[in-house]
Amino acid sequence: MRLLSAPVLHQVQLRYDVLSDVGTGRPAGLRADVVWVHPTWGELPADDAWSAAERAGLQAVLRRWLLTRACRDAAAFPGTVGVGVQLPAGLTAAGTLPEDVADALAAGGLSPERLGLCFPEELLRHEPATVLPALRAVHDAGVRLLLTASGPGTTLQASRAEVPLDAVVVALRTVAADVGAPDTPARVGAPGLPAPQPA
Numbered sequence: 001m002r003l004l005s006a007p008v009l010h011q012v013q014l015r016y017d018v019l020s021d022v023g024t025g026r027p028a029g030l031r032a033d034v035v036w037v038h039p040t041w042g043e044l045p046a047d048d049a050w051s052a053a054e055r056a057g058l059q060a061v062l063r064r065w066l067l068t069r070a071c072r073d074a075a076a077f078p079g080t081v082g083v084g085v086q087l088p089a090g091l092t093a094a095g096t097l098p099e100d101v102a103d104a105l106a107a108g109g110l111s112p113e114r115l116g117l118c119f120p121e122e123l124l125r126h127e128p129a130t131v132l133p134a135l136r137a138v139h140d141a142g143v144r145l146l147l148t149a150s151g152p153g154t155t156l157q158a159s160r161a162e163v164p165l166d167a168v169v170v171a172l173r174t175v176a177a178d179v180g181a182p183d184t185p186a187r188v189g190a191p192g193l194p195a196p197q198p199a
Helices: 046-055 059-076 094-108 121-125 128-140 156-162
Strands: 012-020 027-038 042-044 083-086 115-120 144-148 167-169 172-174 187-189
Touching (some): 027 046, 059 094, 083 144, 094 115, 094 128, 115 121, 115 128, 121 128, 128 144
Parallel strands (some): 027 083, 115 144, 144 167
Antiparallel strands (some): 012 027
């Protein structure tokens, strides 16, 4: 399948998955990620949306929308339910991440301890000169850092030496928007983002 070189950002939606505590099995928060609902190819995974956004030079736009929407949604969640926002392995413009996070927290009225950034170990290898300081700055501001473990090959000790990890995400379960119906995708659209023309 040939993907468009520019994403149709108004077709990007937000999906939430439950993060469960491995020790207790109880829900520990939600993880927010993007899904691209293409009119021809149907639902495409987050990696495809991020890759298309990067090719179009719009990854930072998509990241800011995801962070802001997740913070606004989390502010309406009951109690102190937190949200972890999934970042792509090939994060671009990482230098603006601390500012993007601060802006999203302010826009949503969310306290930093209720936000986490989920990322795969590969992110730590992608432009480490800008990614690592950006992640440390976000953590210093009170935001949690959550490593998304993809399997037994994850080198936790090496990752912990590079950034202060608060948790490791190892399993996910999709839930509905009311956080009450397991296995039902919860999605929120991305209206208002520019819709670039396909190349």
